[in-house]
Amino acid sequence: MSKDEEILEELSEFFKAFSHPVRLKIIINLMEGPQCVKNLGETLDMSQPSISQHLSILRNKGIVGCRREGSLICYYIKDPRVKKLYNLLIKEELSWQEKS
């Protein structure tokens, strides 16, 4: 596979991370700051395994990172492109977010 093909593969994988409403929710929440899985689950009102599965997808793509903090595992946005994308296209669509 050529260099350009690889780039397109990687880019499409990046966008695939954003192509599910639950993952979008997770990403939007993490944009406000690092969160542990438990908090995410409570905020989004979803089952723990479901949250965990989507987090592992985001982790495998390098979109988010995580660190253990005692008994909790704290997730945070890792890929710098996320912030760009959030500011450019996502933030302004969200009615519950103030535009700054």
Add this chain to the structure above:
Amino acid sequence: MSKDEEILEELSEFFKAFSHPVRLKIIINLMEGPQCVKNLGETLDMSQPSISQHLSILRNKGIVGCRREGSLICYYIKDPRVKKLYNLLIKEELSWQEKS
């Protein structure tokens, strides 16, 4: 479904359009200007039905539009978010594109 849920659904569908390398290629080509299906097929070296299927996906999401021009059908970028996204995240990753 709440308003916010709908927004997230729509956004995730938008990103899904970019989550396949062939669709990315098509979009990148169309960013340089409108193109007929035949040209796209030759440029991307892909089967006509495959191109046509991906174009119909992009069409259904409102990402691209098309018009007939004689015996050809000409596709063009329709969703204004595409240009933003292209300039922000895609252009700079492509080695064959000059950065402006």
Add this chain to the structure above:
DNA sequence: TGATTATATTTTGATATAATAATAACCTAA
């Protein structure tokens, strides 16, 4: 150590998406 809380992984079944081949539809020109 055992119990509890927090998180991850695996499995299963349902659904969606993909590639390919075959066919249909549409336009133009002879």
Add this chain to the structure above:
DNA sequence: TTAGGTTATTATTATATCAAAATATAATCA
């Protein structure tokens, strides 16, 4: 009207994704 070139649709099969349930792992605390 027929032929040739262009595009779309359909059907099929393979693969990927999804949600949900069950189970496993890891840390903390009694």
